[in-house]
Amino acid sequence: MSLNGYHGSEEDILLSIEDRIAWITFNRPETLxxxxxxxxxxxxxxxxGVSVNPDVGVVVLTGNGRAFSAGGDVREFTKKGLVDTGVYALRAMTSIRSCxxxxxxxxNGIAVxxxxxxxxxxxLAIAxxxxxxxxxxxxIGACPVLGGTNVLPLQIGEKRAKQIVFFSEKVSAQQAFEWGWVNEVVDDVDLKSTTREWAQRLLALHPQALQIAKAGSNVWWNHSYDTMVNGLDMIAMGVPAESVDEGRDAFMEKRPADYSRWR
Structure with a gap:
């Protein structure tokens, strides 16, 4: 698959449907x-596709290997790559909410x-x-404007979210659970069986009522959509291209980035 110069494969993300559960698996373990x-x-x-598939009642997103997803591919972090990734990421986030x-x-692992x-x-999220x-x-010269700056504060509180975003911090699954970031934390060996149990509970409910409940619960996400678009515009217009290169190179070279030229 080639997309405006960006290359991928159908094997990068896998889909399997079992007992009305669509399992979508991120399958680039070598890149986390x-x-x-x-x-x-x-x-x-x-x-x-699964949104309109009558054979699917619940969707599960997960990762292959030791990561859920490490986020944007730093190897593609030029200024153009950063902006393009954001545009397509917004479509994916919107597809989750509109499903x-x-x-x-x-x-199943790190989610950054x-x-x-x-x-x-x-x-829902089970970790x-x-x-x-x-x-x-x-x-690295990016900003999480597709949820981190606008929806995460609704889930864990403004001050906590700003701390996570400003300082690029990571927290344990248990801490995320206590803050309301995820719904449940289980031992690693129980993750898939617990997720399947949650999916089966959802499958037993009235499908149209569940769909309406989801649409209604999306109200704050919908209110945040304009801030996501504006955030992408601000990155496109306000982040110097050379600073993105410095962030990428520092990350790849495992050294602190030097942003003193752009202060």
């Missing part, structure tokens, strides 16, 4: 399931940056005890 524009585009397409079926994030914003966008959640944008 990082996303570029092509991967976000495929995720949105898959979500839009007619409940979407559960099964957080855009990966964490997928958790934020999901209707493995070993998982960690957080943001990384301010370290």
């Amino acid at each position: 399931n990082a996303f570029g524009p092509a991967q976000f585009h495929r995720l949105a397409d898959l979500l839009d 007619r079926k409940p979407v559960i994030a099964m957080v 940056g855009g990966g964490n914003e997928l958790v934020i966008a999901a209707d 493995a005890r070993s998982a960690r959640l957080g943001q990384a944008g301010t370290m």
Whole structure:
């Protein structure tokens, strides 16, 4: 798959449907399931497809390997790549919220940056005890405007969310649970069975009533949509391209970034 110069494969994100549960698995373990524009585009397409599939009643998002998702693929972090990733990520986040079926994030490992914003966008989230959640944008010249700055404060409180976003912090799954970031934390070996149990409970409910309940519960997400679009515009217009290069290079070279030229 080629998308405006960005390349991906159908194998990057897998779909399987079992007993009316659609399992969508991020399948780039060698990159900690990082996303570029092509991967976000495929995720949105898959979500839009299962939304209208009568054989699907619940959707589960998860990752292959030791990560749920490390967020944006830093290797594609040029200024253009950063903006393009944001545009396609917004489509994927919107597809989660507009999906007619409940979407559960099964957080099997680290969920950072855009990966964490997928958790934020999901209707429900169940995390493995070993998982960690957080943001990384301010370290590398990005900003989590697709959930981190606008929806996460509604879930865990403004001061906590600002601390996570400003300092690019990560917290344990247990801390995320206590703050209201995820619905349940379980031992790693119990993650899939617990998620399946939650999905089966949802499948037993009235489907149209559940769809209406989801649409109504999206009210604060819908109010936040304009801030997401504005945030992407601000990144496009306000972040110097060279500073993005410095953030990317520092990350790849495992050294502190030097942003003194842009103060």
